[in-house]
Amino acid sequence: MSHDPAYQSLRRAHRRFGSRSTAVAVGGFLLYVLLSSFAPGLMNSSLSGHLTLGLALGLGQFVMMAVIVWRYLVHMRTRVTPVTRGLRGLARHHDEVAARGRAAAEPPVAPGAGEFRPW
């Protein structure tokens, strides 16, 4: 299956999405921590009342997480699930063909054996 073109494109798309979204979520947060520590002047600039840029960015992290989760769900629903379902069906089909081939190759079992098993 690993050489199937559908599988290869799924693999690439999934890796690209996973690495990018993790980089944005975790990298964004770590950048925020670094900015808070080493650029306090910028983070302390007031937006309205007591709400500073730093506090607003902190709330923004939660908004960003919600957006990423939403993108993730859309990505899984539209790109990944249909392809994996198809590939799973393909794998099952291959297994059945292989099993039938094996059954044909093997000598048939004694008729009736295994049909009336005691419980």
Added chain:
Amino acid sequence: MVTTGAAVVDRFGLQLTLVLFLSVVVVTLFTALLTAPQRDEISEFYLGNRTMTPLRNGLAMCGDYLSAATLLGSTGLVALTGYDGLLYLCGTAVAWMMVLLLVAEPLRNAGKYTLGDTLALRLKHMQRPVRLALALCTLAITTLYLVAQLVGSVALLTQFTGEPSATTRTLCVVVIGTIVIVYAAIGGMPGATFIQVVKAVMLISGVTVTAVMVLNRFDWNFDALLAAAADNSGSGTRFLEPGLRYGASTTSKLDFFSLQLAIVLGLAALPHVMMRLLAPKSSSVLRSSVVWAMGLVSLVCLAAGILGLGATAIVGRDTIAQTDRKGDAAVLLLAHDLGGAVLTALLSCLAFVTLLAVAAGLTLAAASSLAHDLYGEVIRKGRAKETEELAVARLAAVVIGVLGMLLALISWGANTATLAFLAFAIAASAILPTLIYTLFWRRFTAQGALLSLCGGLLCSVLLVVFSPVVSSTPSSLYPSADFAWFPLQNPGLVSIPAGFLLGWLGSVLSRPETPETYEDFEVRTLVGVD
């Protein structure tokens, strides 16, 4: 205002807490006994009920993930240090994104009972040494975190009775530890799941209701809450700016970054959280469960932030700091002010149940790692019968629980935060590199896994030993000695890159595995084998 020495609650409150706590414990214990694995099947003991709905799974994940440290410690940190504490809460929520985006689905698709099974699929030829190293790391992390929970129970008791006598202390640890052992050893995963769900529902509703009460006190005006918090913090608007706790010098700023790194990367690799990810039967259920957990964790973190700010705004920083130097009493003081003895009793009961549930999850994770990886695969080489492995798992739960109790009694004065942070650092620098490489790197080999597991563990422990945590400052373990050449209290900044580097080095220097192994494994992680 209540400043009766160290105790927060009066006699009535204490009795109410005790009654509430006992009723929760009795109900959950009975349920744990009833839902315990009926047949002697290890899959049921390790994974529990695999057909739960996404919401229930999400609640259980949230329960495993959020410890009493989030409820009491983080809110206390917010109450004492404002902005820096809020950053810490934010990190807890961001860490779950790692689980959601990178770890959860591939791990479930390729996993069986423990992380060791996933690694064994990928590194077939050397699976025994890898399982051994992994069991060692799991044991180190779970024991540290378990001791932190048990010591936390003593600290919580201090809120009620003042400094407890040696007998009270021992009694508290032994009672909590015994209940934890019963949950884990008899109930197995079904019992642990039930208490996690109960605890998560209590935690979410308790924290949200209290946050709503705080906001209601300020007429839903967030700016008024911030203003009042800044006024009562004793440091004015500095309270809402970064650096109150970690801003003294570049070293302490780096220390804070190091801590955040360990939290964001380490929480995703905690053994009991990963074990919970293996339970759902299909990957679509797992996906919805993890998204539920993400929402619930974010909700609790936001509400905890409001509680912390509200505690400073309503109770005042001085009272909080006087009652408990680390700020652990902030939520209870706030509850007393908002809802009197009843709300205080509810929240303190909640804190005890939280401790109990996380400790049960940890004990179970350690026991399954010992029984499945160490006994089943390393000692008996996969020939152990199911009943035999199950007996070992139950025995291991008892042993881990007793070990945790003994260590907690020896180190009852230890700083729980330090223990927990060390556990996160080990998880981030030993288990996470191995996990990420296993899932995503074709060239990864068993030597790389061994090197990153053992190296990450050793590196984090040694760096803490040679840090100000152990020697050279008045607050360290041995204040008179001075062998602290590592300046940071949190080793993550060095040990996490070291873990990744060692895994890379070990893999590059050793002979590559056959490419088919990885290709089969990757198909499995992506497509799954339902």
